[in-house]
Amino acid sequence: MEQIKRLKINNDLGLHGRAAARIVELAGQYSSRLFFKKEDHEVDGSSILSILTLACPKGTEIQAKAVGEDSAELMDRLTELFKQRFGEQK
Amino acid sequence: MKDHQVIGNDKLQGIAVSPGIIIGKARLVDRSREKIVYQYLIDDSEISKEVERFKEALDATKEQIVTLKNRMSDQIKEHAFILDTHLMIIDDSMITDSTINTILDQKINAEWALKKSVRKIRQLFEKIDYEYIRDRINDVENVAERILRNLSGKEMESLFEIDERVIIVAHDLSPADTSELNTSKVMGFITDVGGRTSHTAIMAQALKIPAVVGLESVTSLIQDGTLIIVDGYIGEVIIGPDDDTIIAYQEKEIQHERYRSSILQLSHLPSETVDGHKIAIKANIEFIEEVVAAKEYGAEGIGLYRTEFHYLQKKKIPDEEELFEAYKEVVEKISPAPVTIRTLDLGGDKILSNNESPGEANPALGLRSIRLCLKERDIFKSQLRAILRASAYGQIRLMFPMISGLQELLDAKQILKEVMDELEKENVKYDRDIKVGIMIEVPSAVTLADVLAKHVDFFSIGTNDLIQYALAIDRVNEHVAYLYEPYHPAVIRMIRQVVKVAKEADIDVSLCGEMAGDPLCVSILVGIGIDELSMNAGGVPLLKKIIRSISREEAMADLQDILALNTAKEVRQFIEKRIEPLMPDLQEKDFYMKVSIDKSTH
Known part of the structure; x- marks a missing residue:
């Protein structure tokens, strides 16, 4: 099972440390594997450092891919997390 | 009077990041990042x-x-x-x-x-x-x-386990290290590296313990157990102080405590002369963190927000968003009081790359400040956009520095208008009635003040630069620095002229620069009729105290006498006689001055 979706980064600070930490935290709750791709650069979504190296400011769109049994639910919650600006106010 | 000069004790100068004086034993903590690691092959x-x-x-x-x-x-x-x-x-x-x-x-x-x-x-x-x-x-x-x-099996010494009252001495402390500090035991800390806005500095302020950073090699100069004094007000560290020095610093701290409690009583009283004339006292700031201190010291707003920091901090020009966030935070923190934001006041060499930078023989008279902004319009526009956007969140006054004539002012206002039109088109909120003013710091602007006054809402007299340009002296040049003289009759006449013109044109006039915070100058400035003084936050309480003890009528009468004097020395002597009775303890004055002048930069 595989889910692919394009997600937009809406918070002012972009994919900074705390936002990346929220993603890693979420990914850790599922057995599915998570990947992010920006341009040709694909990284492991369970690695906070890899996510940071994507260097995404506000407004960047990245591709998320979840692979595994619970990938649908993971993708839903991930979409929500991006929409909620990683819990940041702006 | 106790001599605060320290003789025979090793004194180091660092950056004060969290106030207070502590005297105690040093505890060296090995946090060196330069550990040598060897490579070897494994069977x-x-x-x-x-x-x-x-x-x-x-x-x-x-x-x-x-x-x-x-x-x-x-x-x-x-x-x-x-x-x-x-x-x-x-x-x-x-x-x-x-x-x-x-x-x-x-x-x-x-x-x-x-x-x-x-x-x-x-x-x-x-x-x-x-x-x-x-x-x-x-x-x-x-x-x-x-x-x-x-x-390596060598467990990091936990800072948490420190169980006697000590001062931590380290090369650097990470936020994690700082969070470990047991503040009931750790009196404060000092480090080799770090800056005013480092995370470590912010943590020290949150913990309310004195800290000095950027001491370069303090870890190699201090041994474990050495008695040291840390002065978190001015960033000094004394190694192995003698008894006299210890007593002097203890007294300084007691004075500071006394000062602080007197501030709390004074800071919320109105700033007005004994004959009921109000003089607004505001603070000059550079960092967002200073807003809190400004309020605590009783400043009625921010009279000068210097915006250069964001341009100097990194090697590149900050983007609009970053500036907007910073300005918004300042305006929200000080609200409902107003903040006067000065647009970029830097030399070209500070922000342009080497091949763009003109390489000037005389940078103080060169491509800098408003001149640079009028040339590099994108940089200027992005700052103006950030300021205007932030104006939706409180009361902002916009101020252009270094205006030398009308054309520059009109050009700057034209760009401001273009930016406003842009925002209007984009439907972005901003204060359409934002007050626009200029710094009066070039002698030609003093002469032309009546012309300039027709086009602005306020003047702010920047005495630091005005004195330099008017007296033709570079105060950093040790050979002529003695000529830098706020009491110079020419300076006093210039200030008087600007204030007079502003009153006739019915616009606000304030004074920022060290002169505003100089207790000896207050009565001259009050006599001249200035409405507002803006200074480093630490100087606010003393100025308020002096203003509350003088009469405007007397100050005006004194001014007539002062205008008849011909040299700076005569002016100084005259004014000292007037002000000294108001400050019975001269030592007190020195101390206040040190605190308030310590942070003056640019």
């Missing part, structure tokens, strides 16, 4: 053991950080996420898998393999354009340092 038969050893070090490191996190006091709980991030980094495949693979493939020791992983991560991070993301490499190095300690 095939030992490889799996080496991997195990690495994994054990990871587990031990995690355990230590979890312990730290659980021990965090409520005061600093909000910073716990830093430690959560550290835990994630320890588990990160770029650390774990990468190091384990290197051990297996290259048959080398865990320490060296870990170093390689960190180097690889650092190379990737160095390419990141965004400083706040790039800087996370510090967390990676911090975590790696802890893992290395565990690998």
